[in-house]
Amino acid sequence: MEILISTAIGFLVACGIYLMLRARTMDVVIGLTLLSYAVNLFLFASGRLVSNSAALISPDAAAYADPLPQALVLTAIVIGFGMTSFLVVLAIRAFGDLGNDHVDGEASKK
Numbered sequence: 001m002e003i004l005i006s007t008a009i010g011f012l013v014a015c016g017i018y019l020m021l022r023a024r025t026m027d028v029v030i031g032l033t034l035l036s037y038a039v040n041l042f043l044f045a046s047g048r049l050v051s052n053s054a055a056l057i058s059p060d061a062a063a064y065a066d067p068l069p070q071a072l073v074l075t076a077i078v079i080g081f082g083m084t085s086f087l088v089v090l091a092i093r094a095f096g097d098l099g100n101d102h103v104d105g106e107a108s109k110k
Contacts, residue, residue: 005045012038025091025101029084036080044073 012034019031047069095101 005041009038009041009045012041023102023104025094025103026088028103029087029091032087033080033084036076036084040073040076040080043069043076 016031016034016038019027019034022028022031047066091101100106
Protein backbone atom coordinates (compact mmCIF):
# COMPACT_ATOMS: atom_id res chain seq x y z
CA MET A 1 0.00 0.00 0.00
CA GLU A 2 2.82 2.40 0.85
CA ILE A 3 4.57 1.74 -2.46
CA LEU A 4 1.37 2.43 -4.39
CA ILE A 5 0.73 5.71 -2.56
CA SER A 6 4.33 6.89 -2.88
CA THR A 7 4.38 5.98 -6.59
CA ALA A 8 1.15 7.90 -7.18
CA ILE A 9 2.52 10.94 -5.32
CA GLY A 10 5.78 10.80 -7.28
CA PHE A 11 3.93 10.46 -10.60
CA LEU A 12 1.67 13.43 -9.81
CA VAL A 13 4.66 15.56 -8.78
CA ALA A 14 6.62 14.62 -11.92
CA CYS A 15 3.69 15.36 -14.22
CA GLY A 16 2.95 18.62 -12.39
CA ILE A 17 6.54 19.86 -12.65
CA TYR A 18 6.71 18.88 -16.33
CA LEU A 19 3.53 20.80 -17.09
CA MET A 20 4.62 23.82 -15.04
CA LEU A 21 7.84 24.11 -17.06
CA ARG A 22 5.94 24.49 -20.33
CA ALA A 23 5.29 27.92 -21.80
CA ARG A 24 1.49 27.71 -22.00
CA THR A 25 -0.75 29.14 -19.31
CA MET A 26 -3.26 26.28 -19.19
CA ASP A 27 -0.41 23.77 -18.87
CA VAL A 28 0.86 25.75 -15.88
CA VAL A 29 -2.63 25.75 -14.32
CA ILE A 30 -3.00 21.99 -14.80
CA GLY A 31 0.53 21.44 -13.44
CA LEU A 32 -0.25 23.44 -10.30
CA THR A 33 -3.46 21.45 -9.88
CA LEU A 34 -1.57 18.16 -10.14
CA LEU A 35 0.95 19.37 -7.57
CA SER A 36 -1.87 20.29 -5.20
CA TYR A 37 -3.36 16.81 -5.68
CA ALA A 38 0.03 15.30 -4.81
CA VAL A 39 0.29 17.39 -1.64
CA ASN A 40 -3.29 16.45 -0.66
CA LEU A 41 -2.51 12.77 -1.17
CA PHE A 42 0.65 13.12 0.90
CA LEU A 43 -1.22 14.83 3.73
CA PHE A 44 -3.97 12.24 3.62
CA ALA A 45 -1.44 9.39 3.71
CA SER A 46 0.25 10.92 6.75
CA GLY A 47 -2.94 10.28 8.75
CA ARG A 48 -2.32 6.53 9.14
CA LEU A 49 -4.18 4.78 6.33
CA VAL A 50 -5.76 1.83 8.12
CA SER A 51 -8.65 -0.29 6.85
CA ASN A 52 -11.68 -0.79 9.11
CA SER A 53 -10.56 1.67 11.78
CA ALA A 54 -12.72 4.02 13.76
CA ALA A 55 -13.07 7.56 12.46
CA LEU A 56 -13.38 8.93 16.00
CA ILE A 57 -11.45 8.00 19.11
CA SER A 58 -13.36 5.75 21.44
CA PRO A 59 -12.13 3.96 24.59
CA ASP A 60 -12.34 0.52 23.02
CA ALA A 61 -10.74 1.44 19.66
CA ALA A 62 -7.25 0.02 19.29
CA ALA A 63 -6.50 1.82 16.02
CA TYR A 64 -8.07 5.02 14.84
CA ALA A 65 -7.61 7.38 11.92
CA ASP A 66 -6.06 10.75 12.69
CA PRO A 67 -8.68 13.44 11.91
CA LEU A 68 -6.21 16.34 11.53
CA PRO A 69 -4.83 15.36 8.09
CA GLN A 70 -8.39 14.78 6.88
CA ALA A 71 -9.36 18.28 7.96
CA LEU A 72 -6.23 19.74 6.35
CA VAL A 73 -6.95 17.96 3.07
CA LEU A 74 -10.56 19.14 3.06
CA THR A 75 -9.41 22.73 3.63
CA ALA A 76 -6.72 22.37 0.94
CA ILE A 77 -9.28 21.08 -1.57
CA VAL A 78 -11.51 24.12 -1.04
CA ILE A 79 -8.62 26.59 -1.24
CA GLY A 80 -7.16 24.76 -4.26
CA PHE A 81 -10.47 24.93 -6.10
CA GLY A 82 -10.70 28.66 -5.47
CA MET A 83 -7.15 29.28 -6.64
CA THR A 84 -7.62 27.10 -9.73
CA SER A 85 -10.74 28.97 -10.74
CA PHE A 86 -8.91 32.29 -10.22
CA LEU A 87 -5.97 31.09 -12.36
CA VAL A 88 -8.30 29.91 -15.15
CA VAL A 89 -10.05 33.30 -15.23
CA LEU A 90 -6.67 35.05 -15.19
CA ALA A 91 -5.44 32.85 -18.07
CA ILE A 92 -8.59 33.57 -20.11
CA ARG A 93 -8.18 37.30 -19.48
CA ALA A 94 -4.50 37.18 -20.49
CA PHE A 95 -5.42 35.30 -23.67
CA GLY A 96 -8.04 37.91 -24.49
CA ASP A 97 -5.68 40.84 -23.88
CA LEU A 98 -2.50 39.42 -25.43
CA GLY A 99 -3.91 37.19 -28.15
CA ASN A 100 -1.83 34.16 -27.18
CA ASP A 101 -1.50 31.81 -24.22
CA HIS A 102 2.24 31.93 -23.56
CA VAL A 103 3.40 32.57 -20.01
CA ASP A 104 5.68 35.48 -20.94
CA GLY A 105 3.12 36.98 -23.36
CA GLU A 106 5.31 36.50 -26.41
CA ALA A 107 4.86 33.78 -28.98
CA SER A 108 7.92 31.59 -29.44
CA LYS A 109 9.83 32.18 -32.64
CA LYS A 110 10.70 29.01 -34.49
